[in-house]
Amino acid sequence: MTDQRSIGTLDNMKPLVIAPMETDLETQRITSALVTQGAKLVMIRRDSPVSLLIDRFKLRSLAAESTVIHAFGGYALAVALGLCQKNLIFTPVGFPSNQIIAWLRAIQSYYPIRIVCTSETARRTLVERGVNFSSTSLIRTGVSFARITTRSDAGIREKLGFRHDHKVVFCPLEITRTSGHAHALWAMSILQVLEPHFRLLLWSKEPCHPLVDLADRLIDPALLRVVQTIEPESFFAAADLILLTPDAPISLYAVAASMVSSKPIISTLTPQICELLEDRHTALLVNSTTPRNIAHRIMDCVSDASLSWKIADRARAEAYDHLTQSRMIESYQSLYAALSGSGNTKDVSLPILTNPRVV
Numbered sequence: 001m002t003d004q005r006s007i008g009t010l011d012n013m014k015p016l017v018i019a020p021m022e023t024d025l026e027t028q029r030i031t032s033a034l035v036t037q038g039a040k041l042v043m044i045r046r047d048s049p050v051s052l053l054i055d056r057f058k059l060r061s062l063a064a065e066s067t068v069i070h071a072f073g074g075y076a077l078a079v080a081l082g083l084c085q086k087n088l089i090f091t092p093v094g095f096p097s098n099q100i101i102a103w104l105r106a107i108q109s110y111y112p113i114r115i116v117c118t119s120e121t122a123r124r125t126l127v128e129r130g131v132n133f134s135s136t137s138l139i140r141t142g143v144s145f146a147r148i149t150t151r152s153d154a155g156i157r158e159k160l161g162f163r164h165d166h167k168v169v170f171c172p173l174e175i176t177r178t179s180g181h182a183h184a185l186w187a188m189s190i191l192q193v194l195e196p197h198f199r200l201l202l203w204s205k206e207p208c209h210p211l212v213d214l215a216d217r218l219i220d221p222a223l224l225r226v227v228q229t230i231e232p233e234s235f236f237a238a239a240d241l242i243l244l245t246p247d248a249p250i251s252l253y254a255v256a257a258s259m260v261s262s263k264p265i266i267s268t269l270t271p272q273i274c275e276l277l278e279d280r281h282t283a284l285l286v287n288s289t290t291p292r293n294i295a296h297r298i299m300d301c302v303s304d305a306s307l308s309w310k311i312a313d314r315a316r317a318e319a320y321d322h323l324t325q326s327r328m329i330e331s332y333q334s335l336y337a338a339l340s341g342s343g344n345t346k347d348v349s350l351p352i353l354t355n356p357r358v359v
Contacts, residue, residue: 013336014040016066018059018076020093021045025174025232026118026141026253027072027093033142033325034332040066046075056082067340074100081107087339091116095249101129108132114339119252121271137335141253142328143260143319150262150316153237160225160238166199167302170239172232172258175204175211178248182214183268186291187243189218191298198298201235203227236261241301241308245289246270259319264308266297276323280307282315 019031021043035041040062044055056079063069063083071080073093080088090113092100107113108131115136117123127133154164162168169188173179181202191198200223202211208226215224227235236242242258244267255276258265265283267273277283284297284307301308 013068013333013340014038014066015068015070015336016059016062017041017070017072018080019043019072020075023073023093024251026251027091029143029253030091030118030141030328031072033144033329034070037329037333039070044076044079055079059083068336070336074103077103081111087114088112089114089116089335089339091118092122094251095122096126098129101126101131105130108135114335116335119249119272120275121249139328139331139335140323141251141256142323142325143253143256144325145260145320147233148257148260149234149237150260151237152240153234156234156238160201160227162199162225162238165197166240167195167197168199168201168238168240169243169298170201170235170241170263171243171245172203172236172254173244173246173250174232174254175202175208175226178246178250180245180247180268180289181211183245183247183289183291183294184243185211185215185218185224187245187294187298188223190291190295192219192223194295194299195302198223200224201227201238203229203232203235205230233257236263239263241266241298243294243298244268244273245294246273247289252276256319256323259315259323262312262316264301264312265315266294266301268294276318277315280311282311282318284311 017031017034017039019027019041031041042059042062059079060083068087068089069080069083070089071077072091077090104115113135115126115131116139117136118139118141120138123136123138126136171181171184175181184200188198188200204226207228212226240263242261242263242265244255244265246268249272252272255273259282265277266286267277267283268286268289277285279285284301286293286297
């Protein structure tokens with residue numbers, strides 16, 4: 001199954017997209033998708049307070065040519081506010097912090113701004129803390145199906161040191177303080193006793209010595225592979241199942257990509273996870289982060305091949321219906337058109353996909 005929906009172009013609206021040079025994977029995927037449809041992307045680096053004025057000066061001519069300015073992250077918003085008084089959209093990078101929320105409330109007192117959230121949880125948090133609901137929209141991050149193959153790639157597995165009989169558990173969340181990979185390591189310490197063929201695959205943009213040190217104390221080093229990369233989608237082809245164990249709000253791009261991969265998903269519960277995954281329908285959900293419960297769910301998945309196939313197939317089908325890159329672009333196109341007065345508008349707020357029942 002491939003993503004074959006037709007998508008329009010953003011050329012006639014000339015949106016200017018401003019994003020930080022160093023950002024998360026979700027923002028990278030959104031901005032790159034917008035660029036392919038005609039948006040002008042400017043990456044900025046925050047080096048010093050003086051750079052704010054320099055960035056504003058450099059972007060004045062581009063801003064004058066654009067009907068819409070879309071800022072990703074707080075620093076990009078600060079740059080955008082100083083350019084000109086025109087249609088302005090803001091998307092938080094990561095989950096909106098208290099500082100960002102307070103700033104948005106202050107800005108809305110003087111200037112209209114459209115806030116786009118990539119999860120209903122983030123949108124609800126903004127509204128509960130005083131941001132005007134009518135100024136917010138929900139546009140989920142779409143996934144390019146071409147980036148993720150559903151077939152197992154023996155070549156990638158071999159390069160990573162995995163044999164054909166290994167059960168590879170891939171954690172697609174980037175290693176951060178909130179990714180909860182310590183839970184996965186503790187669960188693996190149980191699994192290595194029950195089933196010696198399990199292997200754990202993690203990824204990070206930068207070296208992650210604290211987590212590796214923890215792994216050395218908990219499990220056999222041969223059971224773990226940590227890949228340093230900026231393109232994690234290719235590693236779904238090395239996995240047999242997907243494990244998500246977040247400790248806090250996360251980017252839902254990793255969840256959506258996991259659904260596209262056609263690999264069975266095991267996940268702990270967070271409000272954001274519950275927006276996309278339903279227990280025993282599109283995933284096996286764990287109602288606590290205890291290593292025993294996580295390991296038990298993984299064993300359930302491995303021991304029931306029929307259930308594993310069904311949840312993986314349903315997850316990909318729901319991703320195709322709701323989480324394609326083309327659907328995301330159409331939603332942004334509609335939002336840009338609504339703000340710039342170009343017509344072709346529609347409601348861009350997308351519903352929560354499922355109402356999970358944990359059993």
